[in-house]
Amino acid sequence: MAETDIKGYSAAEKLNKMDVDLIDITLTTDAETIADNAAISVAVEIPNAVSVLGGSGIIQSITLFNLDDSVESPAMELVFIEDNTAFASDEGTALNPTDSGILKALGSTTVSNWSTFTPSTNEMTCKQNIGMVVKAPSTSTSIYVMAINRSGGDYTPSATTALRARIGIVKD
Numbered sequence: 001m002a003e004t005d006i007k008g009y010s011a012a013e014k015l016n017k018m019d020v021d022l023i024d025i026t027l028t029t030d031a032e033t034i035a036d037n038a039a040i041s042v043a044v045e046i047p048n049a050v051s052v053l054g055g056s057g058i059i060q061s062i063t064l065f066n067l068d069d070s071v072e073s074p075a076m077e078l079v080f081i082e083d084n085t086a087f088a089s090d091e092g093t094a095l096n097p098t099d100s101g102i103l104k105a106l107g108s109t110t111v112s113n114w115s116t117f118t119p120s121t122n123e124m125t126c127k128q129n130i131g132m133v134v135k136a137p138s139t140s141t142s143i144y145v146m147a148i149n150r151s152g153g154d155y156t157p158s159a160t161t162a163l164r165a166r167i168g169i170v171k172d
Helices: 011-017
Strands: 019-026 039-046 056-066 076-081 105-111 115-117 122-135 143-149 163-171
Touching (some): 039 163, 056 076, 056 105, 143 163
Antiparallel strands (some): 019 163, 039 143, 056 122, 056 163, 076 105
16 A cells, blocks of 8 residues: 555554544434425534544444334435534425525435334334545534435324434544
């Protein structure tokens, strides 16, 4: 492997310094009918997503859990944002990002194909090998995520805390 100087480290030294973490969050929502293309959750903090203020990381995997016994788990788009800019005014409302707000987006990915684990009716879906580079603002180690209903139909969660995410991130 060629030795490349990356901020004073060889490529191998830099890779060995990177931290791998799993961060669990609750995608808090409202227990109401959420239309297709509306916000399921808005600007949920992912604390310590990067190691240092203004640092970067790579989102490598996402696992979503639905603990809602309704067995209603739609396709969702997860949008990662550098700060708590909301692309909707509240959960269950239509998207309305401003021009300056959309420029704070770090990227997005869609998850679907839920597996149901009976008899509990808990559900899970995974997205792996994402490789999305993210960067926190210069004064923070957090980034934010929001969830959007992309199912083509309505989604009605029965509880505000039933939707959970486990984000696998490689920290710089």
